[in-house]
Amino acid sequence: MELRVLGCSGGIASGQATTAFLVDKTLLVDAGTGVGNLLPQEMSKIDSILLTHSHLDHISHLPFLLNTLIGTGHPTIQVYALKETLEALQDHIFNNIIWPDFTQLPSIATPSVKLNAIEVGQTISIGDKQVVVLPAFHSVPSVGYWVGNDQAAFAFSGDCSENDVFWETLNNLPPVDMLIVDNQYTDEEKAISALAKHYYPVSLAKDLQKLTYQPPVYISHLPTVNADAVITEIYCDLAPWSPKLLKTGARYQLSAKDNLSDAQMSAES
Numbered sequence: 001m002e003l004r005v006l007g008c009s010g011g012i013a014s015g016q017a018t019t020a021f022l023v024d025k026t027l028l029v030d031a032g033t034g035v036g037n038l039l040p041q042e043m044s045k046i047d048s049i050l051l052t053h054s055h056l057d058h059i060s061h062l063p064f065l066l067n068t069l070i071g072t073g074h075p076t077i078q079v080y081a082l083k084e085t086l087e088a089l090q091d092h093i094f095n096n097i098i099w100p101d102f103t104q105l106p107s108i109a110t111p112s113v114k115l116n117a118i119e120v121g122q123t124i125s126i127g128d129k130q131v132v133v134l135p136a137f138h139s140v141p142s143v144g145y146w147v148g149n150d151q152a153a154f155a156f157s158g159d160c161s162e163n164d165v166f167w168e169t170l171n172n173l174p175p176v177d178m179l180i181v182d183n184q185y186t187d188e189e190k191a192i193s194a195l196a197k198h199y200y201p202v203s204l205a206k207d208l209q210k211l212t213y214q215p216p217v218y219i220s221h222l223p224t225v226n227a228d229a230v231i232t233e234i235y236c237d238l239a240p241w242s243p244k245l246l247k248t249g250a251r252y253q254l255s256a257k258d259n260l261s262d263a264q265m266s267a268e269s
C-alpha cells in the first residue's frame with residue numbers, strides 16, 4: 001500500500017500544504033491544499049475521498065478538484081464523511097454561492113460528486129481496502145480512519161485531542177504499520193490547544209500509552225511558523241515511540257511484513 005503525503009501542515013507556506021493523503025493513487029484522505037500538488041492526470045485517478053471533518057484545511061481543495069475533473073467524463077467521486085460534515089459542505093460550499101452545487105452537476109443522474117454519510121464504528125469497503133471509521137475528538141464533529149488491505153494498514157487520527165475511545169478502538173483492530181497523529185501546539189500552549197481540541201506533545205504521549213502496542217508514529221499538522229519548538233518537545237515527550245515527522249511530498253510504502261523504515265520512504269522529485 002502506498003501512502004503519498006500531498007500535504008500535512010497546520011497551515012500554508014511555500015512548500016507546505018494542509019492535510020491530504022493519496023492512498024494507492026485512487027483514495028484520497030482529506031482534501032486540503034495538498035491536493036493542489038497533483039497533476040490533472042493524477043487527479044483523474046481519484047475515485048473516493050474520506051473526509052475527517054469540515055474544517056477548511058481538510059476540505060478546501062475538494063471544490064477545485066471537482067472543477068478540474070468536470071467535463072472530462074470522470075465517474076462520480078464518492079465522498080465519505082459524517083452527516084454533519086456533509087451538511088456543512090452542502091450548506092456552506094456547494095450552495096451555488098461559494099461554489100456551484102457539484103452534487104447536481106453536470107447532471108443529477110451523473111453528478112461530479114456523491115456525498116455518502118458514514119458513522120463512527122462503521123466499516124466500509126473501498127476497492128481492495130477496508131475502512132473503519134474511528135471516533136475522534138475535535139472542536140467540530142470529527143472522525144479518524146483505520147485503512148487496511150491484505151498488505152498493510154495505517155490509521156489517521158484526523159484532528160484530535162485527549163480521549164480514550166480512539167485508542168480503545170485501535171486496540172481492537174489489526175495492528176497498524178503506520179499511525180499518523182496530529183500535533184499543532186507546544187505544551188506551553190495547552191490552553192489554546194484545549195480550546196482548539198488538538199493534541200500537544202504531553203497529551204499525545206499520555207494517549208499513546210493507551211495503545212497495547214507501539215506502531216511507527218508519524219506526526220502531522222505541525223504549525224508552519226515556529227515549528228521548531230513543537231518538534232523539540234515531540235522528540236522529548238514522545239521519545240519512547242521514536243516519532244517521525246510526516247513529510248509533504250513523501251511516499252510511504254506500507255507493508256505488514258517489514259515495518260516501515262526510512263529506506264522504504266522516497267521523497268518526491
Ligand SMILES: [Zn+2]
Pocket residue numbers: 053055138159
Ligand atoms: Zn480541524
Ligand SMILES: [Zn+2]
Pocket residue numbers: 055057058159221
Ligand atoms: Zn486541521
